Each structure stands twice: as C-alpha cells, then as structure tokens.
Amino acid sequence: MAKDKKERIKEIKAVLEVAVLAMPKERSSQEFYRNASRKAPGELSRRIFEELAAQEEQHEAKLKAIIQILEAELKTLE
C-alpha cells in the first residue's frame, strides 16, 4: 500500500511537471496567433488565427484544470 502511494505520488509529480512546463508554450502560442490575426490580410485568415488562439486558450484552461486536480490529489496523499 505504502509502495502504491509512493508510486502514485511520483506519477502525479511527473504529470504535474509536464503540465507546468507546457503552460507557457500554450500562452506563447495564443499570443503568436493573436498577433498573426491582427496582421492577417483578409477576414478569413483573421478568423482562422482567432480560432487557433481560442484553441490554445482552451488548452491552457485544460492544463490548469489538470494541475488543480492533481494538486488536490497530491494533497490527500502527502
């Protein structure tokens, strides 16, 4: 049981690290697509870039939710 718990803590920490490291990339991508959208020559490309930025925003929100859940679980284990 103690071994299971240790394994689970290790697993959570590893996944947490992945999620934390990925966050700035999602934020940079949002900014990248928003800038591209501002510079887009036509309405269609502007909308596509806006859509891509919104998707990146969703990724960031999901990462944050994952972090929230894992941190809560970690709290119960430690």
Place this chain on the structure above:
Amino acid sequence: MSERNFTVEELAQFDGKDGRPAYVAVNGIVYDATQSKLWRSGTHVRVHQAGGDLTTALQLAPHPADRMDRLPRVGVLSAPASAVVPESSAPPWYAALLYKMHAHPASVHFPIALCAVASLLQLAALVVHCKTCETVALWNLVLGLASSPLPIVSGLIDWKFQFDGRATPLFVWKIALSGVFVVVGAAALSLRFFGGEEIGFLYDILVLTFAPMVLGLGFIGGRITFPT
C-alpha cells in the same frame, strides 16, 4: 418541494466513507452517488473524492457531463465553483517585458560559459603551473559572477509568472543550484582576495566546482525549455 441548500462545508461531510452518503456537486447541483458502483467508498476511479465540487474535474472526464443525470439530485450547492477554469491574470509589465525580450535565455549563457572556462583554466593552471591561466581563470570567474544577476532575477521572474511559481522538481533543483552557485562564487572570490596562501587550495577546489555546477544548471535549463 424546495431543494436542500448545501454549503461547501456541509457537502464535505458526505464523503462516502464509513457508511456516510457520497454526494458530489457539479455546476451547482448536488448528486447522490451512494448507490453507484462507480463511487464505492466515495471514490471514483481512485482519483475523485465525494464530498466536493467536481465541476472542473468533469470538464476533463473521458465521459460526457450528462452522465451525472443518472444520479439522483439531492440539492444545490451555494457558491459553486465556476465551470470554467479562471483566466490567468496578466503578468506585471516588467515580467512581460523580460519574457518578451527573452532576457533569461539571452543572458544565461554568459555566466555558464565564463565560469566553465574559469574551471578549465584553473585546472590548466594547476596541472602545468601556468600563472597566466590562473589570472585569466580569476577574471573569467569575476565576469561570470558579475553577469549572473540578470539571468537569476529574470529566471525567477519567468518562473513566478510563466510557470505560476510552481515548485516542481526541475525548478527546485534549478533554484537550489543557482543559490549554491552564488554562495560558492562569493566564497571563492573572498578566499582569492582576502584569504591567505595556506588556504589557496580551497580556492582551487571551489573554482573547479564551477564547471559541473554550470553544466548542471544548463542541463536543467534545457529540460525546462525543451522538455522531452
């Protein structure tokens, strides 16, 4: 019939343990999961615990959110958690500027390179008794340490605002090693300028530690920037 109103504290009592009912809240509605085989002892798939608000967790669940409708509804939760994960607050202007200018990656290579060269030249000075090597090693070390405040400060600011200051193992190691770098640097220079001849070997040892130390810092930085 009016529904029961649960506070967060009241809901926490229904955790499904020791024969207590297992209630969970989603989008402000409290459901009874006591009879569900998927919520034995108040735990779902070893991760989710009854007695709490699972609105955020359900957004990430591999099953549709309407699966909750299969459970009996027993009340509403006062002040439920927002269904959407809160927006990140914008970093302050200086943090945004440092990140935009790539201040940390642009400046971090100076102390790494200068201190690694200091170690190598100090080794050469010891092996071939080269006085010039010792002098050049010293000034590489001085310049390496003098160029370290910007990468350290910008690295800490990036960590705080880009990674939300989360103390994952990589960041703990990087911050700890940076602290050791500063302390060892200050100690080495104090020994070199104020120490006596008889403890000169201590200075040699400290300077030699800079190569592995900056390699370690560079390795951790690489793992953060290019995670595998």
